[in-house]
Amino acid sequence: MINARIEKLRGELTIALDESNQIENPFEKLTAVLELVERAIAGLNELMEIEDFDGPDEEIYFFKKIKPQIIALKIEEIINYNIVVNKPIGPLDVEVDYYKREIESLQSFFRLNAFHYQYYRTKATAFDELFFLRESGPLPVPSTEIQIADNHYTTPMSYLFAKFIAYENVQNLLRERIFELTNPECLKFQHSGSKSPVLRWTGDVVNLVELIYGLWLTGQLNDGNANLAEIVRWMEFHLQVKIGVIQRRFAEIESRKRVSNTKYIDQMKESILRKIDLGRA
Numbered sequence: 001m002i003n004a005r006i007e008k009l010r011g012e013l014t015i016a017l018d019e020s021n022q023i024e025n026p027f028e029k030l031t032a033v034l035e036l037v038e039r040a041i042a043g044l045n046e047l048m049e050i051e052d053f054d055g056p057d058e059e060i061y062f063f064k065k066i067k068p069q070i071i072a073l074k075i076e077e078i079i080n081y082n083i084v085v086n087k088p089i090g091p092l093d094v095e096v097d098y099y100k101r102e103i104e105s106l107q108s109f110f111r112l113n114a115f116h117y118q119y120y121r122t123k124a125t126a127f128d129e130l131f132f133l134r135e136s137g138p139l140p141v142p143s144t145e146i147q148i149a150d151n152h153y154t155t156p157m158s159y160l161f162a163k164f165i166a167y168e169n170v171q172n173l174l175r176e177r178i179f180e181l182t183n184p185e186c187l188k189f190q191h192s193g194s195k196s197p198v199l200r201w202t203g204d205v206v207n208l209v210e211l212i213y214g215l216w217l218t219g220q221l222n223d224g225n226a227n228l229a230e231i232v233r234w235m236e237f238h239l240q241v242k243i244g245v246i247q248r249r250f251a252e253i254e255s256r257k258r259v260s261n262t263k264y265i266d267q268m269k270e271s272i273l274r275k276i277d278l279g280r281a
Contacts, residue, residue, distance in 0.1 A: 013040045030081040037074040063132040063155040065255050071162035079170050099174045106167045120164045131157035169245045176229045201239035207264035209249040
């Protein structure tokens with residue numbers, strides 16, 4: 001199956017992108033990320049040349065989920081670079097207003113493409129055969145954002161979905177920056193005692209993301225009032241780990257096809273049950 005090889009390629013890309021996050025210079029980081037993503041896209045195109053999909057469902061999944069997520073990395077990095085290099089010099093409120101204007105610009109794009117954005121947000125499937133198969137008919141609702149360089153490697157809505165993913169990730173990152181600037185006390189939290197043990201997260205970051213979403217969605221912290229950004233920052237600070245845009249990480253969990261979406265939590269459950277069974281023996 002082509003998707004099995006695609007998952008391997010995506011895994012390699014994720015590792016490489018994590019390494020590129022250590023680059024501090026914005027231009028050097030942009031160049032590195034674009035090179036990695038372009039190489040991954042070329043790899044995807046090569047796979048489609050030598051191997052075909054196992055039916056329309058697999059093709060739809062690829063052009064609706066997999067390829068847009070990878071293209072989104074390129075779009076997102078370009079936007080982030082421009083936001084960083086154009087950030088105004090001034091007091092805190094000037095920087096906060098700048099980020100708010102950037103968010104409004106992104107939201108304008110969503111409004112301009114309201115029909116297709118709601119299709120994306122609601123995870124609708126009614127038009128999937130028109131939107132995500134290469135041999136498809138005319139679109140029910142045209143979009144000014146459609147860009148098709150070669151219909152052998154893309155579909156009418158893949159690029160627009162990539163934009164939705166990238167713009168949402170950038171929007172979430174900007175909101176996190178605003179939160180950090182307006183709530184500095186959350187970043188200055190210190191251990192109450194010098195003898196507190198130092199713990200680092202050394203497992204896969206995507207496993208930590210599963211835990212974070214589980215804690216957030218079930219309201220386990222601050223009587224359910226802790227928001228996602230607060231939990232992420234707390235985890236990063238105390239476990240000495242870089243999570244980045246958690247929504248991007250969650251997309252990795254959503255797109256799991258060969259394994260459970262909650263792979264790590266399932267492993268935890270199995271380990272706990274095994275411990276209980278050993279205790280009973």
